[in-house]
Amino acid sequence: MKAIIEERTTHGRGQGIFALQSFSKGDILYVGVLDEKPVSNHSHASQISKTTFGFHKGLSSKFNHSCDPNCGIALNDSGGHDIVAMSDIAAEDEATFDYAMRNYRIEHFTAKCGCGQARCRGSISGWKDLPQQRKDDYAGFVAPYLLEMDRENAAISREPELLLLDR
Numbered sequence: 001m002k003a004i005i006e007e008r009t010t011h012g013r014g015q016g017i018f019a020l021q022s023f024s025k026g027d028i029l030y031v032g033v034l035d036e037k038p039v040s041n042h043s044h045a046s047q048i049s050k051t052t053f054g055f056h057k058g059l060s061s062k063f064n065h066s067c068d069p070n071c072g073i074a075l076n077d078s079g080g081h082d083i084v085a086m087s088d089i090a091a092e093d094e095a096t097f098d099y100a101m102r103n104y105r106i107e108h109f110t111a112k113c114g115c116g117q118a119r120c121r122g123s124i125s126g127w128k129d130l131p132q133q134r135k136d137d138y139a140g141f142v143a144p145y146l147l148e149m150d151r152e153n154a155a156i157s158r159e160p161e162l163l164l165l166d167r
């Protein structure tokens with residue numbers, strides 16, 4: 001099978017993944033396959049459900065983070081994360097996604113973000129810290145358990161109000 005992406009050395013950001021052909025919005029660049037059993041939160045693990053973390057095989061971990069990415073995440077039937085084009089991508093472009101698209105909290109990337117985008121938020125933060133506008137921008141390209149977690153947390157924070165109304 002002809003390779004459609006390739007690992008290369010970036011300018012100043014270590015290894016990254018580059019497109020070898022053009023992609024249209026919605027195209028899958030890489031099919032995510034989980035490697036091991038779920039593990040506890042770990043610097044190289046990614047969140048794979050509301051409560052579990054895991055590793056992906058192959059090139060999945062080589063995609064760099066960007067605060068203004070051209071790819072997003074789709075959960076596939078095996079539970080892995082496919083990397084999906086969120087906008088049109090030209091051959092030779094680096095393919096990136098926002099690590100907040102699958103991690104509710106990010107505790108292992110404390111250094112400054114080096115994505116270099118005008119929209120850079122300064123550090124690689126998790127989904128819970130994204131402004132609502134950014135969450136809306138990413139609609140359809142994030143792991144669905146993040147939306148569930150948002151709904152649950154919203155329900156928890158509404159509870160005292162509901163109790164008050166019951167009286």
Ligand SMILES: [Zn+2]
Pocket residue numbers: 066067068113114115116117119120121122123
């Ligand atoms: Zn950034």
